[in-house]
Amino acid sequence: MLDSIATTSTTPDATVEAYVATWNETDAARRQAGIARAWADAGRYRDPLMASDGHAGIDAMLAAVQARFPGFVLRRTSKVDSHNGQLRFSWSLGPEAGPAVVEGVDFCALAADGRLDAVVGFIDKMPAG
Numbered sequence: 001m002l003d004s005i006a007t008t009s010t011t012p013d014a015t016v017e018a019y020v021a022t023w024n025e026t027d028a029a030r031r032q033a034g035i036a037r038a039w040a041d042a043g044r045y046r047d048p049l050m051a052s053d054g055h056a057g058i059d060a061m062l063a064a065v066q067a068r069f070p071g072f073v074l075r076r077t078s079k080v081d082s083h084n085g086q087l088r089f090s091w092s093l094g095p096e097a098g099p100a101v102v103e104g105v106d107f108c109a110l111a112a113d114g115r116l117d118a119v120v121g122f123i124d125k126m127p128a129g
Contacts, residue, residue, distance in 0.1 A: 047121030
């Protein structure tokens with residue numbers, strides 16, 4: 001069981017770094033390349049507001065968030081906790097030069113190669129309305 005984790009091609013920290021970078025990448029080709037690095041082909045994303053499946057679905061979701069919140073940046077705000085192919089970290093979303101508007105925690109399952117298989121996000125802080 002641990003052998004598949006030990007042979008991953010990347011570390012959990014590097015996977016999360018690539019994942020966060022895709023949220024902030026506005027160039028479609030670079031964002032899609034980042035998604036391929038961070039996500040398994042059949043990766044799934046779920047939070048209370050959005051759901052997407054596969055690289056194309058994740059790309060469309062990220063592009064929609066960027067269009068709705070131009071200039072906003074996603075930041076990891078905690079260390080990456082990981083064990084047994086699972087990980088979690090806290091994040092914030094807000095203007096690049098301003099305070100966070102949204103904050104939450106992502107819980108992730110890793111594929112055998114270390115890329116994201118599933119992300120389930122929980123929102124801890126969000127503007128009313």
